[in-house]
Amino acid sequence: MKFKIKNNIFTEAINNVNRALSTKTPMPILKSIKMNLTDEGMHLTASDSNITIKQFIPTYINNEQNIMIDEIGSAAVPGKLLLEVLRKANDEYVEIAMFEEKFIHINFKNSDFTLNCLDVREYPNIKLISTNQPIELDSNQLNEIIKQTVISVATSETRPILTGVNIKIQNNVLHCVATDSYRLSEKNVSFDFELPDINIVVPGKSLLELERLLVNTKEKVQLHLSNNMISFKMDQIIFQSRLLDGNYPETSRLIPKEFGLEQQFNRQELIDVVDRVSLLTREGATNIIKFDIYEDKTIISLDSPEIGKVVEEVHPLQQEGSLIRIGFNSKYLLDALKVLKEEIVTIKFTGEVRPFIIKTDDDSLTQLILPVRIE
């Protein structure tokens, strides 16, 4: 393998696939990026065995030559170090050559790096799934769905199925749900074209990595599914994740339909207040904030006998219903408010010990929080 490549294109691609690299792995080869250079271009693969990312760099893009190929071939190159070297490369092109099947040369300007490589034949054969009828989504839309639901996945492994987001399609409606059993995020999107019915659970960690990749993508994304895998195909990048095994709990009945009290707030103002109130929690105070809702004002407070307390007076833009006093984890509210986009949010309460929901004009999304009993 011997070639010359445009450094900015190569660095960006290595940076993309690097997201799948293991830092801790029983298989040292998974710290490597697999390079496979054909006449058509460079195929890059990285995997931690849960997530696999592949990227292709075509030899030519729009008649412009990105890779000057001397000799095709493949190699398993230490991914983190390669990325650091490329980032410091002060030249438009880098020259890369494999030699003795165990060293890779990286040349630019007056610099000459030689990195030890593992045997590329040890690299596991990772199959990418592909179906004839992929589901096509807009990348921005997919990114928003992930961002707005993944906040509620469980971080503890007590119930492994809850560490994922449940993605269902029924009657051309996409339902996405995540819950750690203290809060829940639900997003429902209708499509005006035919979609196959599915019901899968994708690990939250995988979706967080996918979200970072999607930020730079403006293309359509194709979803391919198998029994235990999901694959997201973009123009030159494929992101594949294993699915979680098991049945996701039925959550639709958890979301209340009738409410005793509704309050409207300016979203950013409410974020600022909850953010200030949460200051005390950093010093180890409880993270339970209370809303004391009166006719003319709402008192938001947090009380920690060891550290101190904070009291904020807020005035909802609108309010209707019976007055209550309710306590819950301030982080859940902050997380939920931060992934919304709309200026105005409505909090809909059912009762002092019943779940409440946060809604905006965008009816596709529901954020639900379970309160805790307060004295």
Add this chain to the structure above:
Amino acid sequence: MKFKIKNNIFTEAINNVNRALSTKTPMPILKSIKMNLTDEGMHLTASDSNITIKQFIPTYINNEQNIMIDEIGSAAVPGKLLLEVLRKANDEYVEIAMFEEKFIHINFKNSDFTLNCLDVREYPNIKLISTNQPIELDSNQLNEIIKQTVISVATSETRPILTGVNIKIQNNVLHCVATDSYRLSEKNVSFDFELPDINIVVPGKSLLELERLLVNTKEKVQLHLSNNMISFKMDQIIFQSRLLDGNYPETSRLIPKEFGLEQQFNRQELIDVVDRVSLLTREGATNIIKFDIYEDKTIISLDSPEIGKVVEEVHPLQQEGSLIRIGFNSKYLLDALKVLKEEIVTIKFTGEVRPFIIKTDDDSLTQLILPVRIE
């Protein structure tokens, strides 16, 4: 104690004194800032018992009122939390009031914080030293002296005296030296006015904190000395540190006076090269780089059998003397190059296993590095 204060002025002062706060301390009271409000203004004190920082906020600055005093008094307030609250305060003024001698109220706009406080009478009585004949230095100059020498203080406590910078004044010349016995930084500044003779060792950690304070100061700094303390007085801030006990080793004979080889480099270009070569050290490779000096080029390289190697070819701007091959810690060279200001640097070698020095047009500063034997 009850007062109202301009929040930006108060926040900046709390931020300044906070640098002296202990995070880990056997004395919980040292996590507090001592506030003492008199009619003249607010005196703030923080200390970790090695470093003490005091700042004064006058009630009036240039006829403008910063503090509206209702009641003078004092308090010991949790410093970190106070700073975080002030930073999030969305108002021009904050109102502060002590009550029941153990709570402090912080009010602004619709927010009302109450922080638990310790008994201010428990706060240790920290004496600030003061002499009739302080030494007056320009703060920029002092900052530069610290920055350029403190890089070489020892980080290990094997020889505690080496964790400090030796500051000497003899015959109106200020000599500052730091060495961890592998490298050495020496700065000599002559003054055209009378200075008292001194010979002290100031902890490197104290000087690093002082440096951060000095960055925002354009004033003169007064040095006050006692047997075991040094105090740096700025306009409204006093920074005091204990001194290290013991005799600093004599270092003047360590710096070679005659050289077998001199090389001139563009400083930034050399930094870039050494920075790239050092990439491999992050992955656990040796940090010994080699200079192979030839007539027409210098090969800078780092070789680590487990990880790989890197070879860079550089061309000195000028070179004179006999050709050598020398190896040393790449971090020492990077540290030394980065605290210089001049565009051009000269490396003066004595021999392959003898110390070499880095100089610029600014003859007041010498950076010395000890090489290691290479095969």
